[in-house]
Amino acid sequence: MARALENVFRGTVRLACLLAFVAATVACTPSLSGGPERVFRESAQLDFVRKHFPLPKMNAYLAQGEGPRRTFRNEYVLAQIYAMDVNYGVYEAALTREMQAIGFGSTVANIALTSVASQISPVGTKDILTATAAGLSGVRASYEKDILVDRTIQIIQSQMRTSRARVATRILNRLRLSADEYPLMMAWIDLQDYYKAGTFTDGLVEVRQTVGEQAIAAAAERDYVVINGLTGSGPEFDSIIAFLYPNGPDAEIDVKRRSYLYSTLSRKDESIQNIIRLPKYTTVRAKLLECSNRYLAADPCPPNSVPMP
Numbered sequence: 001m002a003r004a005l006e007n008v009f010r011g012t013v014r015l016a017c018l019l020a021f022v023a024a025t026v027a028c029t030p031s032l033s034g035g036p037e038r039v040f041r042e043s044a045q046l047d048f049v050r051k052h053f054p055l056p057k058m059n060a061y062l063a064q065g066e067g068p069r070r071t072f073r074n075e076y077v078l079a080q081i082y083a084m085d086v087n088y089g090v091y092e093a094a095l096t097r098e099m100q101a102i103g104f105g106s107t108v109a110n111i112a113l114t115s116v117a118s119q120i121s122p123v124g125t126k127d128i129l130t131a132t133a134a135g136l137s138g139v140r141a142s143y144e145k146d147i148l149v150d151r152t153i154q155i156i157q158s159q160m161r162t163s164r165a166r167v168a169t170r171i172l173n174r175l176r177l178s179a180d181e182y183p184l185m186m187a188w189i190d191l192q193d194y195y196k197a198g199t200f201t202d203g204l205v206e207v208r209q210t211v212g213e214q215a216i217a218a219a220a221e222r223d224y225v226v227i228n229g230l231t232g233s234g235p236e237f238d239s240i241i242a243f244l245y246p247n248g249p250d251a252e253i254d255v256k257r258r259s260y261l262y263s264t265l266s267r268k269d270e271s272i273q274n275i276i277r278l279p280k281y282t283t284v285r286a287k288l289l290e291c292s293n294r295y296l297a298a299d300p301c302p303p304n305s306v307p308m309p
Contacts, residue, residue, distance in 0.1 A: 048282070174190065
């Protein structure tokens with residue numbers, strides 16, 4: 001009995017040392033730290049922005065001329081983007097650490113508990129450690145499958161980066177405009193879009209929308225196989241097909257153009273296949289062709305602007 005207790009004690013000490021080592025290793029591993037150390041800490045950078053770019057005094061801002069207003073607007077907006085980037089970097093690193101640490105830590109703890117259990121003889125203690133190891137395995141499996149859904153978090157991170165880059169490009173292009181064409185409050189609205197593009201919720205929405213567009217594109221590919229075997233129903237037929245397949249009928253459909261045309265329809269309960277070929281949609285085809293030309297001229301039709309009979 002004394003020998004058995006001694007084995008339990010040694011196994012417990014061994015486990016404690018191993019888990020302490022793992023904790024220290026995880027905390028110091030470069031791949032889990034999120035990146036190299038910054039020249040200035042995040043807090044110092046954010047304090048700098050808050051100090052030099054506080055909430056603007058609108059009366060004083062509006063009283064200035066075009067030149068000073070545009071200069072202030074641009075500097076203020078760029079400072080806000082920079083501060084959001086700093087915060088986003090911290091947030092993204094935390095998401096990555098959470099994903100990596102949970103899986104790595106639970107795996108090592110499971111190995112440690114199983115190893116100790118194999119080296120001790122009392123059945124009760126051995127069963128407790130083995131059950132604990134099984135519980136950790138269950139926690140890890142539940143975390144990965146129910147929460148991360150097999151690395152979904154990585155896909156959402158990628159989508160968030162894409163969305164933020166898209167909004168940032170829009171803002172930077174608008175900063176070329178005058179202060180009257182792109183007022184400060186409109187810039188604030190765009191900054192809110194930039195912030196939301198870096199949130200997990202928005203990432204989920206964007207991923208779902210992207211998947212939806214891919215589904216639409218796949219349906220359009222199927223439609224084209226059918227459409228290609230049909231007789232054209234007027235000049236609009238070939239023109240719309242050429243718009244949807246700018247690289248030729250053997251190439252892939254242009255997803256953005258397909259989504260654009262679909263978005264202009266007042267109703268979304270009819271397939272593009274039927275709209276192109278059926279006689280009752282002659283007027284709709286003419287409108288879609290007009291919207292195709294406007295798209296190419298960088299003056300797209302608004303959503304839901306093409307009436308469906």
